[in-house]
Amino acid sequence: xxxxxxxxxxxxxxxxxxxxxxxxxxxxxxxxxxxxxxxxxxxxxxxxxxxxxxxxxxxxxxxxxxxxxxxxxxxxxxxxxxxxxxxxxxxxxxxxxxxxxxxxxxxxxxxxxxxxxxxxxxxxxxxxxxxxxxxxxxxxxxxxxxxxxxxxxxxxxxxxxxxxxxxxxxxxxxxxxxxxxxxxxxxxxxxxxxxxxxxxxxxxxxxxxxxxxxxxxxxxxxxxxxxxxxxxxxxxxxxxxxxxxxxxxxxxxxxxxxxxxxxxxxxxxxxxxxxxxxxxxxxxxxxxxxxxxxxxxxxxxxxxxxxxxxxxxxxxxxxxxxxx
Amino acid sequence: xxxxxxxxxxxxxxxxxxxxxxxxxxxxxxxxxxxxxxxxxxxxxxxxxxxxxxxxxxxxxxxxxxxxxxxxxxxxxxxxxxxxxxxxxxxxxxxxxxxxxxxxxxxxxxxxxxxxxxxxxxxxxxxxxxxxxxxxxxxxxxxxxxxxxxxxxxxxxxxxxxxxxxxxxxxxxxxxxxxxxxxxxxxxxxxxxxxxxxxxxxxxxxxxxxxxxxxxxxxxxxxxxxxxxxxxxxxxxxxxxxxxxxxxx
Numbered sequence: 001x002x003x004x005x006x007x008x009x010x011x012x013x014x015x016x017x018x019x020x021x022x023x024x025x026x027x028x029x030x031x032x033x034x035x036x037x038x039x040x041x042x043x044x045x046x047x048x049x050x051x052x053x054x055x056x057x058x059x060x061x062x063x064x065x066x067x068x069x070x071x072x073x074x075x076x077x078x079x080x081x082x083x084x085x086x087x088x089x090x091x092x093x094x095x096x097x098x099x100x101x102x103x104x105x106x107x108x109x110x111x112x113x114x115x116x117x118x119x120x121x122x123x124x125x126x127x128x129x130x131x132x133x134x135x136x137x138x139x140x141x142x143x144x145x146x147x148x149x150x151x152x153x154x155x156x157x158x159x160x161x162x163x164x165x166x167x168x169x170x171x172x173x174x175x176x177x178x179x180x181x182x183x184x185x186x187x188x189x190x191x192x193x194x195x196x197x198x199x200x201x202x203x204x205x206x207x208x209x210x211x212x213x214x215x216x217x218x219x220x221x222x223x224x225x226x227x228x229x230x231x232x233x234x235x236x237x238x239x240x241x242x243x244x245x246x247x248x249x250x251x252x253x254x255x256x257x258x259x260x261x262x263x264x265x266x267x268x269x270x271x272x273x274x275x276x277x278x279x280x281x282x283x284x285x286x287x288x289x290x291x292x293x294x295x296x297x298x299x300x301x302x303x304x305x306x307x308x309x310x311x312x313x314x315x316x317x318x319x320x321x322x323x324x
Numbered sequence: 325x326x327x328x329x330x331x332x333x334x335x336x337x338x339x340x341x342x343x344x345x346x347x348x349x350x351x352x353x354x355x356x357x358x359x360x361x362x363x364x365x366x367x368x369x370x371x372x373x374x375x376x377x378x379x380x381x382x383x384x385x386x387x388x389x390x391x392x393x394x395x396x397x398x399x400x401x402x403x404x405x406x407x408x409x410x411x412x413x414x415x416x417x418x419x420x421x422x423x424x425x426x427x428x429x430x431x432x433x434x435x436x437x438x439x440x441x442x443x444x445x446x447x448x449x450x451x452x453x454x455x456x457x458x459x460x461x462x463x464x465x466x467x468x469x470x471x472x473x474x475x476x477x478x479x480x481x482x483x484x485x486x487x488x489x490x491x492x493x494x495x496x497x498x499x500x501x502x503x504x505x506x507x508x509x510x511x512x513x514x515x516x517x518x519x520x521x522x523x524x525x526x527x528x529x530x531x532x533x534x535x536x537x538x539x540x541x542x543x544x545x546x547x548x549x550x551x552x553x554x555x556x557x558x559x560x561x562x563x564x565x566x567x568x569x570x571x572x573x
Contacts, residue, residue, distance in 0.1 A: 158435065158436065159432070159435055162429060162435040162442065163422075163423075163427045163429040163430050163435075163442060163445075163446065164429060164430050164431060164432065164434070164435045166415070166419050166422065166423050167423055167427075167430045169412070169414065169415060169419075170412050170415060170419075170420075170423045173411075173412035173413055173414055173415060174410060174411065174412055174413075176374075176406065177406065177410075177411060177412065177485075178412075178423075179374070179394050179395070180372065180374075180394065180398070180403070180404055180405075180406070181398060181403075181423070181424045181485060181486075181488075181489050182394070182395045182398030182399055182426070182489060183395065184395050188430075191431070191432055192432070195432055295414070297414075297416060297469065299416065299418070299467045300416075300418050300419060300422060300446070300450065301418070301450075301467070
């Protein structure tokens with residue numbers, strides 16, 4: 001039973017990271033925004049959920065209102081961040097979003113009247129906890145995470161296969177040319193940025209449920225880097241890659257717990273996790289630069305089952321075809 | 325159709341374009357030549373509003389367009405290509421072109437709410453793209469990624485991409501560079517055919533043979549200033565042009 005609880009905890013954590021990776025893939029992978037502020041929206045989602053639902057400090061609202069509220073608040077905040085920083089290009093955007101995430105964490109640590117500072121808020125409620133016995137609660141929670149992850153995945157995949165997805169990839173590939181064919185790039189970037197942040201904010205609620213506490217040191221930039229590493233490992237621009245990358249990374253990191261070492265080395269072992277994820281990243285970048293699962297090209301013809309009115313039958317196998 | 329009046333641009337202390345005026349009439353192919361650094365591309369960037377000008381006036385279809393946005397001029401039918409024809413490397417040829425026409429489905433909510441309209445629009449655009457690719461002999465490669473094309477094919481793709489946006493005037497930035505003589509002949513045919521169908525062109529190129537073959541009139545820039553203008557014959561005999569290009573006087 002213990003191992004089952006441990007495993008389901010692992011799946012829940014992996015699932016939350018996978019949700020983050022899918023959200024990041026929407027703006028980082030498909031649209032090509034170098035967004036290092038993931039943990040910022042994650043923290044805002046988590047904190048606004050907590051403060052809306054918790055009694056004191058907080059407003060004591062019902063759970064569902066907290067979830068909706070946290071998504072809305074994250075969206076509004078990302079509207080502000082996006083509007084101010086999305087005109088910046090690549091590295092500049094990266095540093096700006098990173099700074100915003102740090103600002104959010106520092107505010108959470110210092111505004112003690114609101115967030116209880118570094119001590120954090122303990123013993124937070126979890127969804128349906130009254131109906132499910134504590135021993136198997138993690139099992140249920142892992143299932144819930146996987147269901148929401150599936151929704152995220154399907155949503156992101158539909159988006160990727162649509163004209164919108166194509167448009168987003170066009171912006172990623174060449175912003176100037178996209179502009180030269182008359183597209184309003186900034187507005188699109190802002191919309192997708194907000195969407196992605198809202199998805200991250202919702203994942204923040206799950207993180208609160210998973211941990212059942214909230215404190216500023218849960219939201220260090222390490223989370224941003226883990227999510228990016230997961231995305232690069234799995235394959236940028238590919239939702240399946242994002243999910244696989246997140247699970248592989250979390251499983252490998254957690255597997256270090258099982259290396260049998262004397263107690264005095266256990267702290268060293270914790271450092272080993274970072275080392276392993278760094279090593280994996282380097283190996284993947286060296287040998288599989290596209291990630292574990294490369295972004296797949298899908299033909300428009302196949303996606304929408306197009307038939308040309310005047311179909312020309314071509315000889316098979318004559319030409320190397322990227323679609324097959 | 326397109327008038328540029330006394331256009332100037334400084335980058336810090338460098339005057340990239342000084343007081344340049346030119347005019348393109350409907351159905352003309354106008355060339356823009358000049359040595360490297362003459363300010364040709366800067367002029368293009370200003371006309372397509374990728375850069376703002378310091379002074380001067382740009383009129384397109386009898387309306388002032390300076391101060392507007394690149395998207396707005398594209399909507400009115402002014403399209404430009406880029407010197408380095410990279411396009412969208414990781415998109416297939418079909419996608420490279422299908423992304424061009426304005427599409428109602430290009431939104432987050434629209435993706436899920438307007439599925440029917442999207443499929444209809446896509447089908448329509450798909451037909452258009454296919455017939456265009458056939459014209460340019462790229463149909464067989466429609467599912468190939470753009471990064472697998474040769475430089476010359478990319479130039480043709482670039483032309484196709486602009487055509488998808490229903491242009492009234494096309495600004496071509498070095499369409500002939502890196503194109504082999506055989507495809508260059510085809511490029512000439514395409515441009516002349518499009519002109520006969522009523523298209524207007526403003527073309528930058530260093531390949532003077534190509535420019536002399538297609539252009540009705542030519543402007544020559546050097547150091548940001550207009551030094552000569554006229555028919556290909558006049559330009560090829562112009563002493564100023566000879567001196568900036570060949571260094572003879």
